Amino acid sequence: MFLQSLSLQYFKNYEKAEVSFCDHFNCLVGINGSGKTNVLDAIHYLSTTKSAFHSLDSQSINHDGQYFVVNGRFSLKGKQQKVHCSLKKNFRKTFKVDESEYERLSEHVGKFPVVMIAPNDDELIRESNETRRKFFDSIISQYDHEYLQSLIKYNQHLKQRNALLKAMNESGRVDAVMVETYDKPLITLGQGIAKKRKSFIKKFLPHLQSNYDRLSERRERVSVEYNTKVLANDFAEQYAKGLKKDVITQRTNLGIHRDEYLLVIDDFLIKKYGSQGQQKSLLISLKLAQFEFIKSHLGKTPILLLDDIFDKLDDGRISQLMSIIGSDTFGQVFVTDAREERTRSLLQGKFEPMKLFRVDENSIEEVS
Numbered sequence: 001m002f003l004q005s006l007s008l009q010y011f012k013n014y015e016k017a018e019v020s021f022c023d024h025f026n027c028l029v030g031i032n033g034s035g036k037t038n039v040l041d042a043i044h045y046l047s048t049t050k051s052a053f054h055s056l057d058s059q060s061i062n063h064d065g066q067y068f069v070v071n072g073r074f075s076l077k078g079k080q081q082k083v084h085c086s087l088k089k090n091f092r093k094t095f096k097v098d099e100s101e102y103e104r105l106s107e108h109v110g111k112f113p114v115v116m117i118a119p120n121d122d123e124l125i126r127e128s129n130e131t132r133r134k135f136f137d138s139i140i141s142q143y144d145h146e147y148l149q150s151l152i153k154y155n156q157h158l159k160q161r162n163a164l165l166k167a168m169n170e171s172g173r174v175d176a177v178m179v180e181t182y183d184k185p186l187i188t189l190g191q192g193i194a195k196k197r198k199s200f201i202k203k204f205l206p207h208l209q210s211n212y213d214r215l216s217e218r219r220e221r222v223s224v225e226y227n228t229k230v231l232a233n234d235f236a237e238q239y240a241k242g243l244k245k246d247v248i249t250q251r252t253n254l255g256i257h258r259d260e261y262l263l264v265i266d267d268f269l270i271k272k273y274g275s276q277g278q279q280k281s282l283l284i285s286l287k288l289a290q291f292e293f294i295k296s297h298l299g300k301t302p303i304l305l306l307d308d309i310f311d312k313l314d315d316g317r318i319s320q321l322m323s324i325i326g327s328d329t330f331g332q333v334f335v336t337d338a339r340e341e342r343t344r345s346l347l348q349g350k351f352e353p354m355k356l357f358r359v360d361e362n363s364i365e366e367v368s
């Protein structure tokens with residue numbers, strides 16, 4: 001699967017742009033603020049119906065425009081498919097494949113998969129467990145629909161239980177029987193989810209470690225530790241005992257919504273002790289492992305979007321990364337870089353077919 005062409009109207013900094021890509025390496029070079037990342041975000045829209053950077057779609061409309069249109073032509077097993085995404089100010093977003101609209105946008109997810117690695121993804125390493133839970137949940141949900149349904153149900157029950165805790169806190173009356181009606185499904189659903197998370201991490205870890213080992217040439221070892229209290233034998237008792245605290249804090253303190261994914265390097269937390277380059281290497285390895293997982297479970301090779309990937313990596317790691325993404329595992333790859341010379345020296349002549357685009361003053365020109 002690959003993106004043959006992209007056309008943009010009033011999308012972010014572009015008033016009008018059209019570009020044809022090749023099925024392997026496509027490099028976008030240009031100075032800071034020229035619009036390289038915005039092209040990757042347009043591709044992200046076509047794949048996921050959303051921006052990779054912000055949740056407010058209207059932010060993607062050009063400051064001088066009243067709407068945006070992103071059109072893409074994909075080639076899928078030799079067949080062409082047109083994907084259309086547009087938004088008019090104060091209207092709903094329109095999303096069509098071959099002129100037909102979806103009932104629900106979620107139906108589109110997974111049809112044209114992409115994996116993106118962007119600088120702001122470092123929050124996956126540095127920020128709270130919630131970010132990592134979301135990342136791993138999104139991978140499991142891609143191939144296990146039941147998991148996604150359980151997660152949705154769990155979150156609904158949790159919201160209701162928390163509302164009840166708040167009401168009980170305010171009224172000063174604790175109704176243990178009433179709370180129990182939420183406890184049972186939360187415990188059962190939570191235990192099912194935790195079991196799946198545990199077995200997923202076991203399968204995911206070898207992919208992560210083999211990518212990290214290649215990138216770092218085995219200079220250090222990384223791992224993910226999954227911690228949950230939900231699978232303890234006495235969890236139901238702990239849950240009941242925790243009610244007093246839950247009422248005081250007005251939230252449920254135990255459950256899979258508090259699970260931890262600890263990222264460690266040589267037995268220490270990487271967010272505290274890892275260098276910037278090591279953190280970036282782990283981020284790249286997490287995303288490459290995500291790529292391998294999606295590819296094997298969906299049977300489609302995702303498009304790889306690499307935004308400013310070279311920054312903070314030393315020459316050794318850059319050359320390892322190039323050899324990884326140059327392998328047969330990957331299909332179409334997009335790379336952005338503010339330094340044209342670096343991209344030329346790293347990629348030109350080594351990866352064929354390859355196209356180089358210069359992004360400048362809101363235009364995208366192919367250069368030879």
Ligand SMILES: Nc1ncnc2c1ncn2[C@@H]1O[C@H](COP(=O)(O)OP(=O)(O)OP(=O)(O)O)[C@@H](O)[C@H]1O
Pocket residue numbers: 011012013014030031032033034035036037038039059060061062063064308337338
């Ligand atoms: N809605 C919008 N309307 C007009 N311009 C926009 C809009 N949203 C973003 N921009 C502009 O797009 C430009 C940023 O583009 P982008 O992030 O793609 O740059 P870049 O080439 O990736 O730069 P860098 O090398 O710094 O990462 C900025 O100049 C910004 O003002």
Ligand SMILES: [Mg+2]
Pocket residue numbers: 036037038307308336
């Ligand atoms: Mg950028």
